[in-house]
Amino acid sequence: MDDNILEVKNLTTSFKVDEGKVKAVDKVSFDLKRGKVLGIVGESGCGKSITAMSIMGLVGAKNGLIENGQVLFEGKNLLDLNGLEINKVRGNEISMIFQEPMISLNPVLKIGDQIGEILKVHKNIIGAENKKRVLEMLRLVGIKREEEILNVYPHQLSGGMCQRVMIAMALACTPKLLIADEPTTALDVTVQSQVLELINDIKDKFEMSVMFITHDLGVICEVADEVMVMYAGSVVEKAPIEDIFDNPKHPYTIGLINSRPENFKKGEPLKCINGKVPKLSEISEGCLFSDRCDYVKDICKINKPKLKAISEGHDVRCFRYDWKEEGKI
Ligand SMILES: Nc1ncnc2c1ncn2[C@@H]1O[C@H](COP(=O)(O)OP(=O)(O)OP(=O)(O)O)[C@@H](O)[C@H]1O
Numbered sequence: 349m350d351d352n353i354l355e356v357k358n359l360t361t362s363f364k365v366d367e368g369k370v371k372a373v374d375k376v377s378f379d380l381k382r383g384k385v386l387g388i389v390g391e392s393g394c395g396k397s398i399t400a401m402s403i404m405g406l407v408g409a410k411n412g413l414i415e416n417g418q419v420l421f422e423g424k425n426l427l428d429l430n431g432l433e434i435n436k437v438r439g440n441e442i443s444m445i446f447q448e449p450m451i452s453l454n455p456v457l458k459i460g461d462q463i464g465e466i467l468k469v470h471k472n473i474i475g476a477e478n479k480k481r482v483l484e485m486l487r488l489v490g491i492k493r494e495e496e497i498l499n500v501y502p503h504q505l506s507g508g509m510c511q512r513v514m515i516a517m518a519l520a521c522t523p524k525l526l527i528a529d530e531p532t533t534a535l536d537v538t539v540q541s542q543v544l545e546l547i548n549d550i551k552d553k554f555e556m557s558v559m560f561i562t563h564d565l566g567v568i569c570e571v572a573d574e575v576m577v578m579y580a581g582s583v584v585e586k587a588p589i590e591d592i593f594d595n596p597k598h599p600y601t602i603g604l605i606n607s608r609p610e611n612f613k614k615g616e617p618l619k620c621i622n623g624k625v626p627k628l629s630e631i632s633e634g635c636l637f638s639d640r641c642d643y644v645k646d647i648c649k650i651n652k653p654k655l656k657a658i659s660e661g662h663d664v665r666c667f668r669y670d671w672k673e674e675g676k677i
Pocket residue numbers: 363364365372390391392393394395396397398399410411412447563628
């Protein structure tokens with residue numbers, strides 16, 4: 349069987365806005381290997397969630413349009429499926445943990461019923477077996493007093509508990525692929541590491557593949573096998589985890605790593621990347637990062653560099669590596 353559970357090719361998603369049409373995801377391509385974790389990082393607004401939602405077939409609800417590309421899940425293009433077919437895949441073979449647990453949980457349904465409903469719809473598990481499985485899922489995500497939790501509503505739970513419930517819901521049908529969109533951002537550090545540990549354990553137990561979205565490189569470091577760095581809708585670097593930290597190439601990746609709180613030294617000024625991510629409606633020609641880049645040259649303002657392999661499994665979108673070959677730097 350093919351080693352890749354997911355192959356995304358040239359995915360392009362746009363939104364209509366007052367200024368015209370903007371591309372939130374621009375020709376994004378990547379593969380995810382079976383049983384592995386791909387981390388997706390980038391600052392706010394870089395297109396991480398819209399990439400995930402495009403894969404799940406959910407951008408239409410946000411007035412987005414997938415203009416181009418393929419999303420091959422076990423070789424089948426999800427973008428060719430009709431509503432009924434994609435619904436079968438969603439929640440069953442692919443699950444997503446959303447960025448906002450409170451918004452994603454149904455406020456008027458008890459926790460037990462929310463998880464039970466998924467098992468009923470996707471696996472036709474009903475009655476006593478349904479309740480048994482719901483309790484098992486709650487225990488699996490580290491929820492104690494599970495009988496009691498069955499009967500509470502989301503607003504009665506803390507953020508950390510809601511996130512655990514979201515994970516239980518996402519895992520109820522033992523999906524082959526889990527898309528976790530900032531699953532720990534809203535949590536305090538202790539709960540955050542418990543949730544990360546939980547996702548790692550469950551991944552191994554069920555041989556699940558995971559797409560893990562975060563803006564926190566520290567979190568990526570703990571979970572990912574491979575990392576994709578996004579900037580303003582484009583992939584700017586893709587590499588195995590050790591290469592990203594030991595041998596980052598794109599000036600944006602380097603900036604993200606240098607601005608990690610762990611890298612701050614007492615008495616030295618805080619390092620951060622100057623400027624901010626451009627508004628999609630204001631994106632001009634050339635490299636999207638050129639306005640913020642310490643290494644910018646004239647060509648960067650005119651042409652957009654291509655994503656280029658610089659070593660096995662390590663791709664980068666930056667002219668610096670062309671200059672290196674030409675001996676200009
Ligand atoms: N419904 C929409 N209409 C117009 N633009 C949108 C819409 N939804 C998202 N966008 C734009 O698409 C871009 C990518 O958004 P996305 O939510 O994927 O960012 P993100 O990387 O997930 O950021 P964050 O870290 O804040 O979650 C942003 O510029 C955002 O403003």
